[in-house]
Amino acid sequence: MSAVLEARGLVVDRGRRNVLRGVDLALQPGEGLALVGPNAAGKSTLVRALAGLLPPARGLILLEGRPLASWPRSGLAQRVALVAAEDEAPDRIAVEDRVALGRYPHRGALAPLTAEDRAAVARALRQTETLHLARRPLGTLSAGERQRAALARGLAQEPVVLLLDEPATHLDVRHQLHLFRVLDDVRQCGVAVLAVIHDLPRAAAWAPRMALLDEGRIAAEGSPAEVLEGPAAERAFGVAIRGVPVGDGKERLWRFEERA
Amino acid sequence: MSERDRRLLVFAALAVALPLVLLAALSLGSVPLPAGSVVRSGLARLGAYGPTPLPEMGEVILWSVRLPRVLIAALVGGGLAVVGAALQSLFRNPLADAGLLGVGPGAALGAVLAVNLGWAQQRFLAMPLAACAGALLALLLIYVIAHAGGRPTLSGLLLTGLAVSALAAAGTSVLLVAVEEFRVRTVLFWLAGGLEGRGYEHLALAAGFVLPGAAALLVLARPLDVLSLGEEESAALGLPVHGVRILVFGLCALVAGPVTAVAGSVPFVGLVAPHALRPLVGPLGRHLLPASFLAGAVLVVVADLAARSFGEYVELPLGSVTAFVGAPYFLLALRGQEGRG
Amino acid sequence: MRGLLLALLLAAQAVPAAEAPLRVASLNLTADELLVELLPADRLVAVTRWADDASMSNVAGRVPATAVRLPRADLERIIALRPDLVVVSEYTDADFLRLVEKSGLRYHRMSGLETLAGIRAAIVQLGRAVGTPDAAARLAARFDAVLAELARRVEGDPRPRVLYWGDPHTAGAGTAIGSLVEAAGATNVGREMGLRGIVPLAGEKAFTADPDAFLVTLGSGASVALRRHPLLSRTRAVREGHVVEMPNHLLVALSDRAADAAWWLASRLHPARVPEAAPPPKLP
Numbered sequence: 001m002s003a004v005l006e007a008r009g010l011v012v013d014r015g016r017r018n019v020l021r022g023v024d025l026a027l028q029p030g031e032g033l034a035l036v037g038p039n040a041a042g043k044s045t046l047v048r049a050l051a052g053l054l055p056p057a058r059g060l061i062l063l064e065g066r067p068l069a070s071w072p073r074s075g076l077a078q079r080v081a082l083v084a085a086e087d088e089a090p091d092r093i094a095v096e097d098r099v100a101l102g103r104y105p106h107r108g109a110l111a112p113l114t115a116e117d118r119a120a121v122a123r124a125l126r127q128t129e130t131l132h133l134a135r136r137p138l139g140t141l142s143a144g145e146r147q148r149a150a151l152a153r154g155l156a157q158e159p160v161v162l163l164l165d166e167p168a169t170h171l172d173v174r175h176q177l178h179l180f181r182v183l184d185d186v187r188q189c190g191v192a193v194l195a196v197i198h199d200l201p202r203a204a205a206w207a208p209r210m211a212l213l214d215e216g217r218i219a220a221e222g223s224p225a226e227v228l229e230g231p232a233a234e235r236a237f238g239v240a241i242r243g244v245p246v247g248d249g250k251e252r253l254w255r256f257e258e259r260a
Numbered sequence: 261m262s263e264r265d266r267r268l269l270v271f272a273a274l275a276v277a278l279p280l281v282l283l284a285a286l287s288l289g290s291v292p293l294p295a296g297s298v299v300r301s302g303l304a305r306l307g308a309y310g311p312t313p314l315p316e317m318g319e320v321i322l323w324s325v326r327l328p329r330v331l332i333a334a335l336v337g338g339g340l341a342v343v344g345a346a347l348q349s350l351f352r353n354p355l356a357d358a359g360l361l362g363v364g365p366g367a368a369l370g371a372v373l374a375v376n377l378g379w380a381q382q383r384f385l386a387m388p389l390a391a392c393a394g395a396l397l398a399l400l401l402i403y404v405i406a407h408a409g410g411r412p413t414l415s416g417l418l419l420t421g422l423a424v425s426a427l428a429a430a431g432t433s434v435l436l437v438a439v440e441e442f443r444v445r446t447v448l449f450w451l452a453g454g455l456e457g458r459g460y461e462h463l464a465l466a467a468g469f470v471l472p473g474a475a476a477l478l479v480l481a482r483p484l485d486v487l488s489l490g491e492e493e494s495a496a497l498g499l500p501v502h503g504v505r506i507l508v509f510g511l512c513a514l515v516a517g518p519v520t521a522v523a524g525s526v527p528f529v530g531l532v533a534p535h536a537l538r539p540l541v542g543p544l545g546r547h548l549l550p551a552s553f554l555a556g557a558v559l560v561v562v563a564d565l566a567a568r569s570f571g572e573y574v575e576l577p578l579g580s581v582t583a584f585v586g587a588p589y590f591l592l593a594l595r596g597q598e599g600r601g
Numbered sequence: 602m603r604g605l606l607l608a609l610l611l612a613a614q615a616v617p618a619a620e621a622p623l624r625v626a627s628l629n630l631t632a633d634e635l636l637v638e639l640l641p642a643d644r645l646v647a648v649t650r651w652a653d654d655a656s657m658s659n660v661a662g663r664v665p666a667t668a669v670r671l672p673r674a675d676l677e678r679i680i681a682l683r684p685d686l687v688v689v690s691e692y693t694d695a696d697f698l699r700l701v702e703k704s705g706l707r708y709h710r711m712s713g714l715e716t717l718a719g720i721r722a723a724i725v726q727l728g729r730a731v732g733t734p735d736a737a738a739r740l741a742a743r744f745d746a747v748l749a750e751l752a753r754r755v756e757g758d759p760r761p762r763v764l765y766w767g768d769p770h771t772a773g774a775g776t777a778i779g780s781l782v783e784a785a786g787a788t789n790v791g792r793e794m795g796l797r798g799i800v801p802l803a804g805e806k807a808f809t810a811d812p813d814a815f816l817v818t819l820g821s822g823a824s825v826a827l828r829r830h831p832l833l834s835r836t837r838a839v840r841e842g843h844v845v846e847m848p849n850h851l852l853v854a855l856s857d858r859a860a861d862a863a864w865w866l867a868s869r870l871h872p873a874r875v876p877e878a879a880p881p882p883k884l885p
Binding site: 325 | 650672673675676677678680681683691692693694695696697698699700703704705800801
Binding site for chain 2: 053077080086087090092093094098104105108109110
């Protein structure tokens with residue numbers, strides 16, 4: 001199966017700083033990948049570059065086999081949805097209208113929303129459990145509710161690739177678990193999901209695959225156990241990491257200790 | 261009341277208010293005309309209902325003097341309000357309005373030049389056209405300077421606008437100081453805002469820019485909504501952020517420049533109308549822009565009526581009337597906002 | 602038969618008068634002053650609000666009661682008065698005039714009032730425009746006579762250098778005030794300095810110009826300002842008390858009264874030659 005989104009030798013600069021120094025990463029359809037790494041590793045930069053927001057200095061990004069630069073703006077946005085950690089949406093806009101803006105790549109400036117669009121919006125609201133908040137202005141929501149609304153916008157885009165940057169920061173435990181279930185549901189429909197997750201145990205619990213980004217390169221890739229128990233992870237995070245199998249041995253409890 | 265019902269009610273109220281206010285403005289003034297006669301005079305012009313009941317001088321006052329003036333007032337108000345709403349989306353700040361564009365001072369500079377060179381006394385339409393040219397040159401200057409270092413950020417655009425405004429204002433001051441005394445008064449009257457002596461040619465000038473400009477902004481309503489989500493999210497949704505920003509900025513200047521050229525400086529309309537309407541019709545462009553247009557038109561028609569009714573020796577400057585009402589509203593709104601934190 | 606012929610002749614003479622504009626509205630103070638002299642009371646429909654103000658108008662107290670005092674140039678009210686002619690000033694804005702025309706009114710624009718010759722011409726033109734050429738000719742004749750007599754009297758006397766001071770404006774070439782000063786037998790320092798129009802003048806420049814006398818408006822506070830001015834209070838003119846305070850209505854007179862204003866000024870500058878402040882009623 002060929003990758004739906006792929007980075008080859010990706011080098012990205014931000015200003016004069018060289019952040020990504022040759023990243024190779026491939027996302028398959030229906031895959032779930034957790035992107036982890038220490039602060040300032042370049043995770044946010046990588047996600048934005050994959051979304052087409054930052055131009056590569058060198059290297060290539062391929063979407064469905066074609067370079068990102070060859071895709072028209074709307075075509076790209078119809079396929080790749082980015083849900084960032086910061087939500088700058090205005091306070092007065094209602095949740096439903098905010099989510100409906102996710103249909104913009106499909107509809108453009110003038111075409112009225114079709115029944116199909118409305119169905120996509122409703123589905124996204126249901127999936128994120130924000131249907132009951134549909135007409136509430138964003139300013140009246142809690143941080144977690146706002147984050148779910150932002151995710152709903154991404155889902156409403158009906159993308160083939162869903163890129164998430166820290167989607168769970170403001171979510172309480174129940175909603176975090178729910179989030180990952182939603183991501184799995186979406187993967188069932190063939191959507192490739194890449195999520196930057198700070199919380200290593202959480203990431204390990206969810207993600208079938210994990211990639212470790214350190215100093216601008218993919219330092220390790222594989223199952224969470226493989227990545228976290230490898231030497232690259234210790235080097236990257238500067239802590240000793242041990243996974244203790246629990247239950248039937250499929251899950252692990254992770255322990256972190258400061259290194260001497 | 262549901263959101264949708266409230267919105268419909270507001271639109272209905274505005275749709276009723278505007279013609280009523282227009283009728284009032286056509287009837288009232290230093291020579292009062294009965295409203296019924298005004299209506300029948302209008303019907304007579306359209307060939308219905310027999311001859312006009314107004315005496316000849318009433319007809320002249322109504323059709324040559326008042327009608328163009330009142331229609332210009334509506335266009336000025338509508339144009340400034342739509343521009344205010346669009347800029348508030350663009351800058352993601354509920355306090356943005358046409359004053360940020362730099363077109364006001366640019367227009368003032370053009371007007372002062374026209375007065376200084378004597379064109380305003382000699383050539384018909386010289387002052388508004390010069391003011392228009394000044395406004396558009398200011399826009400061009402802002403565009404060129406802001407792009408000098410590559411694509412400007414939003415704050416870069418804003419700051420360039422402020423700098424060009426300051427430059428134009430400085431030029432205006434220099435000209436005012438050096439100019440003959442009676443000409444200073446002409447300029448000051450223009451700067452304070454007013455529609456005295458504006459006829460159908462001014463109406464054509466205003467309408468020629470305001471109507472297409474406002475329509476174009478309405479077409480951009482959804483992109484404006486997307487823009488209000490923030491630069492990153494809108495780019496990720498496939499919006500050409502820079503292009504849309506420049507387009508909106510340019511359209512706003514094309515509307516505000518000629519409005520200022522015809523009516524002088526009329527502050528606060530662009531702030532008050534969208535700000536007051538947003539809680540009632542919601543922030544989405546497709547509702548807020550048309551509602552703002554209607555509300556702005558009503559506001560300025562009423563303000564112009566007040567300006568010509570309450571001044572004894574001189575018409576009250578239109579800009580002062582809108583400021584007297586707008587500034588207190590603005591301060592109260594600001595306090596309300598801060599209260600909510 | 603003879604009676605019929607006489608009647609026809611008189612009727613024929615009356616025809617041109619019927620073509621002249623009957624009702625005239627004035628939006629300009631100078632025109633107010635002239636029209637009060639030129640027109641019978643029932644033909645002067647409107648004047649400016651300054652016409653009754655003694656500090657500005659030379660016809661205060663003589664304006665017919667039937668003339669409407671217009672507080673401002675409100676086009677609607679003007680139209681309502683149905684004048685046949687509207688008299689406007691030189692600096693009325695072209696856009697306003699277009700609207701006046703569109704409203705079906707005719708207008709006459711006063712112009713050329715920066716020189717005495719221009720004022721005289723304006724008197725004659727106005728008389729023609731309102732259909733009273735003879736009355737205007739009489740005003741112009743008196744104007745000429747006053748100025749001629751004045752010129753005769755001050756001839757030979759040294760011309761003092763006079764600077765008009767409007768705190769901080771002065772009058773250069775091409776101004777009525779400048780022409781006034783020159784007709785009064787003085788030199789206009791503003792013109793000497795190469796200035797044109799009523800323009801601001803820096804204190805230092807006024808000081809170095811060292812005029813023989815300052816001309817200011819009576820009651821405007823300019824004379825007090827001169828005495829308090831750090832530089833100008835030290836000029837020879839101020840120290841020796843050569844500050845001429847002229848009543849405003851004379852200083853800004855642009856009608857036939859400009860000749861009287863020149864006479865008044867000359868009486869201050871050349872007291873030996875021009876002892877009376879106003880021209881004698883019968884002129885040689």
